[in-house]
Amino acid sequence: MLKDAETEKAANELVEIGRLLSARGWVPATAGNFSRRVDRDRIAITGSGLDKGELTPEDIRIIPLAGPVPSGVSAETPLHLSLYRRDPEIGAVLHTHSLPATVVGRAHAGAPEIVFRDYELQKGLRGRTTHATPLHLPLFANSQDMTALTAEVECRLSIDDHGYVLAGHGLYAWGRDMQEARRHLEALEFLLACELEQGRYRR
Ligand SMILES: [Zn+2]
Incomplete structure (x- = not known):
């Protein structure tokens, strides 16, 4: 049950982003999960097994944010909690299962990262002012062991990262608020889609 204005606002933002990302086909078959910080100690997160x-x-x-993961939330909740705990500036986390993220992640499986070069939309990520600086997007092998996966992500992620890919699974992106998280997600989804298209023309 929602109890105050801030939790209500957080819930409404998650409902709205769910509609938008679902309409793009990025969260098929009840996949994906989204969260938003409510305050220093709590987050709002989507329930598991629901059409987003x-x-x-x-x-x-x-x-x-502290303590064990309650029942009824996504199995991937520890990945969300880990991001909020390590960086108090993070205000929202979005996770999609788009076709480009799934396929490009598989194509690079075994590599530590996907590198984007010379795309204008690399500037869609905070702190980037030119296409000339390569963008290194961390890549992890998929796993159902959330404890091990969370530990690996925490170990390899840098404070300057705004997202990562799980091979054959999907994309995580985050920002200081929902608006920035959405912009980062859209930029990374676009770059992954470009890589997928580019593959048609490579010889
Ligand atoms: Zn997932």
Whole structure:
């Protein structure tokens, strides 16, 4: 049950982003999960097994940043919690299962990162002012062992990263608020889609 204006605002933002990302086809078959910081100690996160384009505020859970993961939330909740715990500036985390992220991640499986070069939209990520600086997007092998995966992500992620890919699985992106998280997600999705298209023309 939602109890105050801030949790209500957080839930509404998650419902809205769910509709938008579902309409783009980035969260098929109930996949994906989204979260938003409520305050220093809590986040709002989507419930598990739900169509992300048909969420209502009642489908959003408010959970503490500390302590064990409550039941009824996504199995990937530890990956969200880990990001909020390590960086108090993070205000929202979005996770999609798009076709480009899934395929390009598989194509680079075994590599530590996907490198984007000379795309104008690399500037869609905070702190980047030119296409000339390569963008290194961390890549991890997929796993159902969330404890091990979370530990590996924490170990390799830099404070300057704004996202990462799980091979054959999907993309995580985040920002200081929902607006920035969405911009980072859209920029990375676009770059991954470009890489997928580019593959048609490589010889
Ligand atoms: Zn996932």
